[in-house]
Amino acid sequence: MITPLNNQDFEALIKENHQPILADFWAPWCRPCQMMLPVIDQIATEYADQIKIVKIDIGEHEDLAEKFNVLSIPTFITLVHGQEDQRLIGQQTPQNLKKMLIAAIEKANG
Amino acid sequence: MVKEFPLIIIGGGPAGLTAGIYAGRSQLKTLIIAEQPGGTIGYAHRVQNFPGFPEIGGLELANRMVEHLQKWPVELLIARVGQIIKKDDGFLVTTDQNQEYRAEVLLLALGTEKRKLGLPNEDRFLGRGLSYCALCDGQFFKNKTVAVGGGGDAAVTMALYLAEMTNKVFLISLQPELNCSPSWHQAVKNQKKIELICDNQVTELIGSENLSGIRLKNPYQQQTELPIDGLFVEIGSAPSTTLTEPLNLATDSEGFIKIKANGRTSQSGIWAAGDLTSGSNKLRQAITAAAEGAMAADDIYRYFKQKG
Numbered sequence A: 001m002i003t004p005l006n007n008q009d010f011e012a013l014i015k016e017n018h019q020p021i022l023a024d025f026w027a028p029w030c031r032p033c034q035m036m037l038p039v040i041d042q043i044a045t046e047y048a049d050q051i052k053i054v055k056i057d058i059g060e061h062e063d064l065a066e067k068f069n070v071l072s073i074p075t076f077i078t079l080v081h082g083q084e085d086q087r088l089i090g091q092q093t094p095q096n097l098k099k100m101l102i103a104a105i106e107k108a109n110g
Numbered sequence B: 001m002v003k004e005f006p007l008i009i010i011g012g013g014p015a016g017l018t019a020g021i022y023a024g025r026s027q028l029k030t031l032i033i034a035e036q037p038g039g040t041i042g043y044a045h046r047v048q049n050f051p052g053f054p055e056i057g058g059l060e061l062a063n064r065m066v067e068h069l070q071k072w073p074v075e076l077l078i079a080r081v082g083q084i085i086k087k088d089d090g091f092l093v094t095t096d097q098n099q100e101y102r103a104e105v106l107l108l109a110l111g112t113e114k115r116k117l118g119l120p121n122e123d124r125f126l127g128r129g130l131s132y133c134a135l136c137d138g139q140f141f142k143n144k145t146v147a148v149g150g151g152g153d154a155a156v157t158m159a160l161y162l163a164e165m166t167n168k169v170f171l172i173s174l175q176p177e178l179n180c181s182p183s184w185h186q187a188v189k190n191q192k193k194i195e196l197i198c199d200n201q202v203t204e205l206i207g208s209e210n211l212s213g214i215r216l217k218n219p220y221q222q223q224t225e226l227p228i229d230g231l232f233v234e235i236g237s238a239p240s241t242t243l244t245e246p247l248n249l250a251t252d253s254e255g256f257i258k259i260k261a262n263g264r265t266s267q268s269g270i271w272a273a274g275d276l277t278s279g280s281n282k283l284r285q286a287i288t289a290a291a292e293g294a295m296a297a298d299d300i301y302r303y304f305k306q307k308g
């Protein structure tokens, strides 16, 4: 499922959620981010039961971008048990993203 | 079953989209495959040299071109082409998602890829203070100091855009003078936040986790190290050869595909248009790409008409 981060507290969302998280740092003005939309949709369907995707608009969440040291978008970060696992910066192929997700799912399942 | 088209256009920037509009108007059954419809012009902050639009944002112009194409019966597939194979009766085009299409003739309008600095730790600093897209990442450097590497039109517009949000922009050009149009030259002069460093070059990226400075080839104000928070690179581009190399197309010494005035390449059945060709006398712009796209599509129409 894709959850756009609105006013919720991201920390609380991480704590409540037991699945690995894919944090997608993006902005509406960013072309490579727009190009990733169909890829993210595809991944959200494929991994619906295994991963939670959180879309973080950096225009609205500058604090989170700073906290995660995001200086370029799109940036994709997987979080396992609340900790950063891997990150990918820039436009990605579905294959690259899937590799990162599978690693996070395997890690989460111990 | 593999879908067949008389014409497949690969690339959906100004060249591919214009060709698509012409092909649509000629009622030629056409498929455009483009990873990024609208193309590179979508990255331009401000476009002031496309007739009909005294000033327009690049993304808006790109979107308008896509909308214009969609008025005609041309299929647009958003996908990346991974392979082109020459067959006896045409071409087999395969996307990254393994979709296959057959074309009798091809029009390549793939544009170019940005040149990198070629420094050893470039990949490590990507997204850690190094960026190739000011429109995407400029916002992270609000009230900070950045540098732009490059001296052409694209680099200068990048610097002007960044000056709107940062404290200072060093514009570092390899040439003794900026290589941009005089109107941009004047705009740089008027923008007090831009400091021009000519005849110089970035030779090293410095920093631990994030980029914190760059080393210059020649001292600037007696220093070769320049502390900055971000570096944006815009040093031109070159055609990618991954797709085209197996097709054995004649190119110039810089790898741009040689075409005739009608867009034909050295291989029969393959036309090319836009930034990836050597056809525009090095004036690689939306208008020249669009013009090449129009001429190629027109010649392809004549080719099919003659064939009967």
Ligand SMILES: Cc1cc2nc3c(=O)[nH]c(=O)nc-3n(C[C@H](O)[C@H](O)[C@H](O)COP(=O)(O)OP(=O)(O)OC[C@H]3O[C@@H](n4cnc5c(N)ncnc54)[C@H](O)[C@@H]3O)c2cc1C
Pocket: B010, B011, B012, B013, B014, B015, B016, B033, B034, B035, B036, B037, B038, B039, B040, B041, B042, B043, B044, B045, B046, B047, B048, B049, B050, B079, B080, B081, B082, B109, B110, B111, B112, B153, B154, B155, B157, B158, B243, B273, B274, B275, B276, B284, B285, B286, B287, B289
């Ligand atoms: C920052 C910047 C500012 C600029 N400002 C101006 C300006 O003010 N005025 C101006 O006239 N020009 C400007 N330009 C130049 C202009 O953008 C280009 O000249 C123009 O876009 C070239 O058009 P094209 O169709 O040849 O290629 P592109 O626009 O680069 O389009 C290439 C197309 O091919 C697709 N493609 C590539 N590889 C594949 C693949 N394997 N599979 C599927 N699709 C693929 C791409 O997704 C895209 O759709 C600027 C360029 C930049 C970078």
